[in-house]
Amino acid sequence: MEKGLNILSWAEEDRPREKLLLKGRSVLSDAELIAILIGSGSSELSAVDLSKKILQSVNHDLNSLARLSVKDLTQFKGIGEAKAISIVSALELGRRRKATEPAKRIKIQSSKDAYESIASELLDLPTEQFWVIMLNRSNHIIHKRNISQGGVSGTVADPKLIFKKALDDLASGIILVHNHPSGNLQPSHADRQLTKKIVEAGKLLEIPVLDHIIFADNGYYSFADEGEL
Known part of the structure; x- marks a missing residue:
């Protein structure tokens, strides 16, 4: 059954934020995670549907999404500068984490x-x-x-x-x-x-x-x- 455009009309366990709290972050799709970042969609699309549209534009490739600028993202109806900055910032954090070598933990043997x-x-x-x-x-x-x-x-x-x-x-x-x-x-x-x-x-x-x-x-x-x- 097709869900409505308004996330508030969905069952609580299907809303991205509630789903993360109830089931953990790993069960959320890429679109649901982006929907949490942007908070709301447009008059025509829910936050999740808008996020799906953005992902479709880059063939669901997060590396390609990370290369989009704030200007590129604001071309999507419903994505203003603030939402675009949230997406760019989150992806930049992910890039930095990937680039950071995990600290070597000291092992106590004596x-x-x-x-x-x-x-x-x-x-x-x-x-x-x-x-x-x-x-x-x-x-x-x-x-x-x-x-x-x-x-x-x-x-x-x-x-x-x-x-x-x-x-x-x-x-x-x-x-x-x-x-x-x-x-x-x-x-x-x-x-x-x-x-x-x-x-x-x-x-x-x-x-x-x-x-x-x-x-x-x-x-x-x-x-x-x-x-x-």
Whole structure:
């Protein structure tokens, strides 16, 4: 059955914006994605139908569409300068993304790798900070998250906050890191107790704590290397 020209008369799940929200961006056609960009059509065509007409003019080739100028696009009835600029801008972003080399993720294979990966964040700090290195299943770094900042002699790390951030990042494993500005590499009783608490929470959530690094400018202490996890 032929849909009407007015998108608002369509079933909600068939409207491009609603369809994207309900089913995800991958199910939308090229015409539906362009329709979202332009927002509305003309008095004769819906936004989707107008987008189909534009795509037909370039034989549905997005590379050819990307070569059209604002002036070229405004030749279509219903496409003013603002809509043309939206299309050109979106396609330019796509071109830039394609041209950008994906950043190489660092893989953590040892406590030394973990120490070196966080060194730029923790070197020469006068106060304690607590960080978590978020890892994927291959032990590549997803993110490095600063959990808390403290004074010269201590900082507090809330396990609930740690695992909230880990869940947000879809981390498969985490490495805890905090620095000792004094240079003392030995863990305190509080360090050991906190590590034990976070390790147990990680087991329940199936996000294992792979190590806890005590960082100092002159070296580090690894709970994993010392068999304390």
